[in-house]
Amino acid sequence: MSFYIKDLLQLSTGVRRFLISEAFYGVGIGLYTLVLNLHLLFRGLREDEIGALVSMGILIMGVLAIPVSLLANRIGRKKLLVTGVFFIAGGNVLFAVSDELLWFYAAQILVSTGLTLVETTEIQLLFHYCRSRKEEARAFSLMFAVFTAFTGLGTLAAGYISKGFEGSRGYEVSLLLTGLVLVLHGVIRAFWLPAERRHLDEEAAYHSPSKGLSRLTAPISSGTLWLFAVFMALLGGCIAMTGSFLNVIVKFRLDWMDDQVSLILAVGANLLFICSLMTPYVMERFGYNTAILSVFIVNILLFAALSMILPVWLFVALFLLRGGGVTMLSNLLDSLLMSAFHEQERNLYAGMRSVFRSLGSSGATLVSGLILARQDYRLPFLVTAGVLLLCGLYYVWWIRPVLSKRLSSSMEP
Numbered sequence: 001m002s003f004y005i006k007d008l009l010q011l012s013t014g015v016r017r018f019l020i021s022e023a024f025y026g027v028g029i030g031l032y033t034l035v036l037n038l039h040l041l042f043r044g045l046r047e048d049e050i051g052a053l054v055s056m057g058i059l060i061m062g063v064l065a066i067p068v069s070l071l072a073n074r075i076g077r078k079k080l081l082v083t084g085v086f087f088i089a090g091g092n093v094l095f096a097v098s099d100e101l102l103w104f105y106a107a108q109i110l111v112s113t114g115l116t117l118v119e120t121t122e123i124q125l126l127f128h129y130c131r132s133r134k135e136e137a138r139a140f141s142l143m144f145a146v147f148t149a150f151t152g153l154g155t156l157a158a159g160y161i162s163k164g165f166e167g168s169r170g171y172e173v174s175l176l177l178t179g180l181v182l183v184l185h186g187v188i189r190a191f192w193l194p195a196e197r198r199h200l201d202e203e204a205a206y207h208s209p210s211k212g213l214s215r216l217t218a219p220i221s222s223g224t225l226w227l228f229a230v231f232m233a234l235l236g237g238c239i240a241m242t243g244s245f246l247n248v249i250v251k252f253r254l255d256w257m258d259d260q261v262s263l264i265l266a267v268g269a270n271l272l273f274i275c276s277l278m279t280p281y282v283m284e285r286f287g288y289n290t291a292i293l294s295v296f297i298v299n300i301l302l303f304a305a306l307s308m309i310l311p312v313w314l315f316v317a318l319f320l321l322r323g324g325g326v327t328m329l330s331n332l333l334d335s336l337l338m339s340a341f342h343e344q345e346r347n348l349y350a351g352m353r354s355v356f357r358s359l360g361s362s363g364a365t366l367v368s369g370l371i372l373a374r375q376d377y378r379l380p381f382l383v384t385a386g387v388l389l390l391c392g393l394y395y396v397w398w399i400r401p402v403l404s405k406r407l408s409s410s411m412e413p
Contacts, residue, residue: 011135011138011139011142012129012130012131012135013129013194014128014129014193014194015126015129015130015135015139015142017192017193017194018125018126018129018139018143018193019139019142019143019146020146021185021188021189021192021193022143022146022147022150023146023149023150024150024181024182024184024185024188025085025118025147025150025182025185026146026147026148026149026150026151026153026154027150027151027153027154027157027181028088028089028092028154028178028181028182028185029147029151029154029178030150030151030152030153030154030155030156030157030158030269031154031155031157031158031174031175031177031178031181032088032092032154032174032175032178033151033154033155033247033265034154034155034158034159034162034174034247034258034261034262034265035158035162035170035171035174035175036095036171036175037050037245037247037248038162038171038247038248038251038258039095039096039171039172039175040053040104041248042171043099043104045101045104046373047245047248047369047372047373048369048370048373049101050369051244051365051366051368051369051370051372051373052366052369053104053105053108054108054244054365054369055362055363055365055366055369056105056108056112056362057108057109057111057112057115058112058240058358058361058362058365059358059359059362060108060109060112060113060116061112061113061115061116061119061354061358062354062355062356062357062358062359062362063355064112064113064116065116065120065350065351065352065353065354065355065358066348066351066352066354066355067351068080068116068117068120068121068351069120069347069348069349069350069351069352069354070347070348070351072120072121072124072347073347076196077121077122077124077125077128077196077347078121078125078189078190078193078195078196080117080120080121081117081118081121081122081125081189082186082189082190083114083117084113084114084115084116084117084118084121085114085118085182085183085185085186085189086114086182086183086186087110087111087113087114087117088110088111088114088115088118088182089114089178089179089180089182089183089186090110090114090179091107091108091109091110091111091112091114092107092111092175092176092178092179092182093175093176093179094106094107094110095107095111095175096171096172096173096175096176096179097172116354119350119354120347120350120351120354121347121350122143123140123334123338123346123350124338124346124347124350125193125196126139126140126143127139127140127338127339127343127346128196128197128343129194133339136335136338136339137280137283137335137336137339138280140331140334140335140338141276141277141279141280141331141335142276142277144272144276144279144327144330144331145272145273145274145276145277146273148269148270148272148273148276148327149269149270149272149273151269151272152265152266152267152268152269152270152272152273153266153269154178154181155262155265155266155269156262156263156265156266157174157262158174158262159258159259159260159261159262159263159265159266160259160262161173161174161177162174162258162259162262163257163258163259170258224340224402224406225345225348225349225352226352227398227399227402228337228340228349228352228353228399228402229349229352229353229355229356230356230394231333231337231391231394231395231398231399232337232352232353232356232357232360233356233357233359233360234360234387234390234391234394235329235330235333235357235360235391236356236357236358236359236360236361236364237360237361237363237364237387238326238360238364238384238387238388238391239326239330239361240360240361240362240364240365240368241364241365241367241368241380241383241384241387242303242368242380242381242384243326244361244364244365244368244369245365245368245369245372245380246265247261247265248372249372249377249380250264250265250319252375252377253315253377253378254312254315254316264316264319264320267320268319268320268323269323271320271321271323271324272323272324272327274324275324275325275327275328275331276327276328276331278328279327279328279331279332279335282328283332288332288336288403288407289400289404291328291332292329292332292333292395293392293395293396295325295328295329295332296329296388296391296392296395297392298325299322299325299326299329299388300385300388300389300392301385302318302321302322302325303322303381303382303384303385303388304381304382304385305318306318306319306322306378306381307378307379307381307382307385308378309378333395336403336407337349337353337399337403338350339407340402340403340406340407364387367383368380368383371383
C-alpha cells in the first residue's frame with residue numbers, strides 16, 4: 001500500500017496539472033448538481049417535466065458525441081474541453097436568470113453541449129499525458145477522486161447558500177457562482193495544461209480529411225466497439241435511474257431541508273473520494289475481473305435493500321455505501337474499457353460510449369421522472385438493482401472474454 005501511494009506522487013507533469021485543475025470543475029458541478037432540480041421545482045416545473053428536460057439534454061449529448069469525437073482529431077481535445085467548460089458556465093447562468101420553460105430548454109442545450117465536449121475529450125486528454133497503461137488507470141481514478149471530493153465541497157456550499165437566502169434566491173446565487181467558478185476553471189486549463197503532441201498518423205489525417213475520416217470511422221465496423229457501447233448504455237441507465245434525482249429522492253423521502261440534503265451528499269462525495277483512490281489498488285491487488293464481479297454483487301444488494309422501507313439511519317448508511325459502490329464500478333469499467341483501445345481509436349470509442357450511455361441515461365431518467373411524479377421514492381432503487389443484474393450478466397457473457405483477450409495481448413485488435 002505504501003508503494004502504491006508513493007507511485008501516485010510520481011505522476012507525469014501533465015497529469016498533475018490536469019488533476020489540480022479538476023478541483024475547480026468539481027466545485028462548479030457540485031454547486032450546480034444540488035440546486036438545479038430544486039430551482040426548477042421552485043419555478044413551477046413538475047418532476048416529469050424535469051425528467052423530460054434532462055432526458056432531452058442527455059439525448060443531445062448522444063447526438064453530438066460522435067461528431068465531437070471526430071472533431072477532436074482535427075481541432076484538438078484540449079481546445080474542445082475548454083470550450084465545453086465555457087458552455088456549461090453559460091448554461092448555468094441562463095438557468096439562474098430564466099423563468100420560462102423555453103429558456104430552461106435553451107439553458108439545458110448549452111449545458112448538454114458543454115458536457116458533451118468535456119466528457120468526450122477529458123479522459124483521452126488525461127491518458128494522452130500518461131506514460132503507461134498503469135498510470136492511465138491510476139490517473140483516471142485520481143481524476144474522479146479529486147472531482148468527487150470537490151463536488152462534495154461545492155454541494156455543501158450550495159446547501160448553506162440556499163439556507164442563507166429566502167425563496168429561490170439561494171438557488172440563483174449558487175447557479176451564478178457555478179458559472180463564475182467554471183469560467184475560472186476554463187481559463188486555467190486553457191493556459192496551464194501542456195499542449196497536445198500529435199502523432200505522425202494524426203498529422204497525416206489532419207492534412208488529408210478524406211483519409212483521416214476513413215481511418216477514424218473504420219473501427220465503427222468493429223464488433224468490440226459495438227459490444228462495449230451497448231454495455232455502456234446499460235451501465236449509463238443503472239447510474240442515471242437514481243443519480244439524476246439524488247437530491248430530490250433524499251429531500252422528499254426523508255423530508256429533509258436543503259442544508260441537510262447538501263450535508264449528506266457532501267459526506268457521500270468524501271466516500272466517493274476514498275473509493276476512487278482505492279480503485280486502482282483494489283484492481284492491482286485482486287485483479288480486475290474479481291474486483292468487477294465483487295463490486296457488481298455488492299451494488300445489486302445495496303440497491304435492492306434501498307428499495308425497502310428502512311429506518312432513516314439505515315437508509316443513510318446504505319445510501320452512502322451505494323455511492324461508493326457505484327463509483328468503484330464505474331471507475332473500474334471506464335478505465336479498463338478505454339485502455340482496451342489504441343490511442344488512435346479512443347476518440348471514436350469515446351464518442352460511441354457517450355452516445356450509448358446517453359441513450360441509456362436518457363431512457364432511465366425519463367422513467368425515473370415518471371416514477372417520482374407519483375411520489376414513489378423507493379421503486380427507482382429496485383429497478384436499478386434489476387438493470388444492474390442484467391449489466392453484470394452482460395459483462396460475464398460478452399465483455400469479460402473480449403476484455404481479457406485484449407488486455408492480455410497488449411491491446412492488439
